[in-house]
Amino acid sequence: MRQNDSCDYGTDLTMNITPYQPAQWPEVWRILEPVFRAGESYAYATDITEEQAKAVWIDAPQATYVALNPVGEVLGTFYIKPNQPALGAHVCNCGYVVGENARGQGVAAQMCDFSQIEAVRLGFKAMQYNLVAATNTGAVALWQRQGFAIVGTLPKAFQHQRLGLVDAHVMFKTLQA
Amino acid sequence: MRQNDSCDYGTDLTMNITPYQPAQWPEVWRILEPVFRAGESYAYATDITEEQAKAVWIDAPQATYVALNPVGEVLGTFYIKPNQPALGAHVCNCGYVVGENARGQGVAAQMCDFSQIEAVRLGFKAMQYNLVAATNTGAVALWQRQGFAIVGTLPKAFQHQRLGLVDAHVMFKTLQA
Numbered sequence: 001m002r003q004n005d006s007c008d009y010g011t012d013l014t015m016n017i018t019p020y021q022p023a024q025w026p027e028v029w030r031i032l033e034p035v036f037r038a039g040e041s042y043a044y045a046t047d048i049t050e051e052q053a054k055a056v057w058i059d060a061p062q063a064t065y066v067a068l069n070p071v072g073e074v075l076g077t078f079y080i081k082p083n084q085p086a087l088g089a090h091v092c093n094c095g096y097v098v099g100e101n102a103r104g105q106g107v108a109a110q111m112c113d114f115s116q117i118e119a120v121r122l123g124f125k126a127m128q129y130n131l132v133a134a135t136n137t138g139a140v141a142l143w144q145r146q147g148f149a150i151v152g153t154l155p156k157a158f159q160h161q162r163l164g165l166v167d168a169h170v171m172f173k174t175l176q177a
Numbered sequence: 178m179r180q181n182d183s184c185d186y187g188t189d190l191t192m193n194i195t196p197y198q199p200a201q202w203p204e205v206w207r208i209l210e211p212v213f214r215a216g217e218s219y220a221y222a223t224d225i226t227e228e229q230a231k232a233v234w235i236d237a238p239q240a241t242y243v244a245l246n247p248v249g250e251v252l253g254t255f256y257i258k259p260n261q262p263a264l265g266a267h268v269c270n271c272g273y274v275v276g277e278n279a280r281g282q283g284v285a286a287q288m289c290d291f292s293q294i295e296a297v298r299l300g301f302k303a304m305q306y307n308l309v310a311a312t313n314t315g316a317v318a319l320w321q322r323q324g325f326a327i328v329g330t331l332p333k334a335f336q337h338q339r340l341g342l343v344d345a346h347v348m349f350k351t352l353q354a
Contacts, residue, residue, distance in 0.1 A: 043262045043265040044262050044264070045263035045264075056262075084307070084308055085220045086221060087221070087222075087223075087335060087337075088308050088334060088335055088336070088345070090342075091334050125333070125342075126331075126333070126334065130261070150329075151330060151331060151347070152329020152330075154268070154305065154347075155349070156302070157261075157268050157349075158265055159263075159265070159267060165267075168265070170329050170347055172329075172331055172332070174333070
């Protein structure tokens with residue numbers, strides 16, 4: 001996600017965000033794989049297998065979505081799941097990945113907007129990101145523009161694959177029903 | 178856990194902390210069950226089954242321990258597990274429960290001490306508690322005395338079974354090898 005994600009947000013890219021369909025997995029994996037391999041934003045093992053990635057992105061979450069361009073190509077994807085068991089399950093967690101070819105066009109911002117609406121529809125009262133690498137300044141700025149607060153910073157909690165141990169933020173937003 | 182846990186910590190109770198053995202499950206469950214049913218500190222469903230409790234306390238964690246009195250009765254129990262996947266797996270998470278009959282004798286403090294030593298031995302570099310109910314003032318004070326910092330507070334993130342939605346702290350301590 002680039003720093004200027006919001007600059008053209010919603011202005012020049014028509015997209016349709018819909019629930020993930022199994023036939024879309026190859027396209028979704030093509031988007032996830034380079035991001036997971038890079039190890040600069042998600043904590044998954046950089047040698048995660050396709051099967052493991054499917055388990056965490058599709059099977060484990062409550063719901064997974066795709067952002068599609070007008071001809072139905074996948075531009076990005078995100079999941080929603082409860083962040084904690086029962087007594088913490090009113091707070092959801094989401095993860096978003098935008099395809100390398102679709103960056104800088106506001107896809108992440110539109111997915112984040114949509115995820116909040118969908119989270120409210122599913123009954124969640126808040127959204128939390130547990131481990132946002134502080135070095136991922138574009139993402140941090142984007143989530144802040146979306147109304148998320150940095151509620152705390154975990155010292156050296158993320159093993160960045162280029163930079164070594166870096167701080168990570170816990171970010172949180174109360175959702176309006 | 179009581180506010181004065183530390184007052185008599187290490188002075189009047191001889192205990193032995195050892196890895197959990199399967200034969201101890203009935204005693205461990207007797208300690209966990211009332212705490213999980215109360216829904217005032219752990220986020221598990223208050224109607225969690227014994228089988229589900231065993232899965233989260235024994236099977237899922239990397240290691241589980243028991244604190245025993247001199248005749249081998251279980252006073253308390255805790256687990257250690259990585260708090261995140263691979264690139265966040267150098268930070269561990271622990272959960273501690275002290276039996277109703279063993280409270281106020283420093284059991285939680287001794288288990289917390291022991292868990293930090295064990296975490297370092299297992300290669301962890303820090304310890305994080307993700308959802309400490311702010312209303313659980315005894316626990317918050319105990320972890321602070323143990324060197325944990327409140328790195329952030331999640332608004333209304335815990336559905337306390339008597340008090341309704343209450344704030345929850347994220348607490349963190351960097352461990353010294």
